[in-house]
Amino acid sequence: MLALSETLTRIEARIAEARLDRGELLDVTDLSRRTALRESEVEALLSGAAPVDEPVDDRVRSRVRALHEAYLARTGMRATDVCKEVAVRLGISPEWARQLLLGKKMPNVRDLTELARFFGVEHGTMFFTDPAATVLNRELDRVLGELEGAREDRGPLLQLATRHGVVTLALRAGHHLTPRKQEALAVMLEGLLSGDGEDEGVEAR
Template sequence: MPDLPEPLPHTLARLDALTARTGADRGQLLDVAALSERTALGEDVVRALLDGSEPPGDRIDDRVRGRVRALHTAYLARSGKRTVDVCKEVAERLSISPEWARQLLLGKKMPNVPDLTELAAFFGVEEGVRFFTDPAAAVLDRELRRVLEGLEGDGDEGPLVEFATRHGVVTLALRGGRMNLTRRKQEALAVMLEGLLGVDEEEPGT
């Protein structure tokens, strides 16, 4: 099996070092479903890459259309909007017809570069066109590096990863890394949540 493209192996090694240092469960710390949503990669692809395997090859047009479709699906679930309304919003932004927008969002048509640029902005994708075109390993590596940078803090495990290790609040730790919370904000958030959980834990015995 061919080696994974750099630098994903290095990022995975950093992840292993972090879990060894904190005693956290690697599979619990990295929520495959959450990573899949934020990278627009299939859960099977994310799982394979985390395990050190290489997913099946894909064509660039299939890759782009699949990621647009995944972003659209996640956006619908997150926003609660109807497909028809999202199509109208995208159509207005891209200066295309609602029907053409629907074809793009469903992954049935291949968007051009200007359309991809606008779609990235619409869905809040920082990487722009690269998010849609880069190989799966590169996309996941970027997300994992964000997570690790947020969790590693200033060289030691941050408050959120300590909190996640104790309580299994995996998604919160991942979101903290994604939002680039400062260490002080992580500490404040962890203290607040510890207090809330502490109250809940004491209630049955009172």
Template sequence: MASPSPLSETLRRLDRVVQEKEVRTKLLDAAELACRTALPVSTVRSLLQGGTPPDDSVNDRVRTRIAALAEAEMAATGKRMSDLASDISERLGVSGYWARQVCDGKKVPSVELLHGLVEYFGVEEGEAFFTASAADALNRVLLPVLHGLEEPENDPVLALMDRYGVRSADLRAHGSLTREQLERLLEGVLRSVVPPDGGRER
């Protein structure tokens, strides 16, 4: 019997930890997830319902996701396609015509130029953002949501805060401390409960 796919397992675990339907709807908004994955909303909806996305090739994925990012960039900045293509042309040292063809989803960039587009659009996941299957792309975005809902024992920092009673005010969730301040606080807590010599018997 085949094991469940990573996405189906993530969705199963999400269903288990999310009790209220309206919360699940808010967390799994198809339009928002489509923006974060550069997938069509219809594909995201289908995947969330356990469906199978349309067959595509790696080249298809690259073309459509670059086009989706280009559309999002123009919507966010007010740039026209000619402006965006000109900007990419200057940044990556390619012709304006090529840049426009790529942004329109008509051409597939080389690996080197795809790397340049990763930097241009600020894609944290690197080239895999463009080449991953639709299910893998959605799973990548959903996993942090799942981890945030699951038991704090899965988060070593939260578990440590719970153990020593530091989390009563939920400092990290409320943003009252920076990461550095939180680290200093936890170091102080550890120093107060661990002997200076590491607990070795004299």
């Protein structure tokens, strides 16, 4: 994997080349949610600032708390119910689970491994223990892969056009879609162009 600075340089080059929306691709709030890093950390790292070297215990507790808050927001569950579920999963008391999820207590390796599984994060305990720059770089490497993959295969929209014999796909002038938006649009158009025969008179041109 590239260093964070090089990953950012290549992403910036792809953004400029394809005239993409930087604010959408490098959205601080979204990256914070996906990495469990504080928005201030993400913003500083994106700006090229030197990462702050914080103790591992602080990283772990902060990221567990962030994942817990995101889980509550995503599922709509009550905090007490999540605590009970985690307590059963880890074989601990609901009160100890609450302390862990609030970032007030430091989980041991076994509990941290189970928390990684519970929250469905990749890379296991490293998600919690790796330095902020490493965690962000992993996520940006995924973004870069999508961008460079889109350039190599010329994107899902062009693939769809080729399959269905579409001659022209015209977007509003100056409007450029990110790879994820192209994929979503391609899925929608695929459904329309591959209908079950209800609109046999409609042809892609």
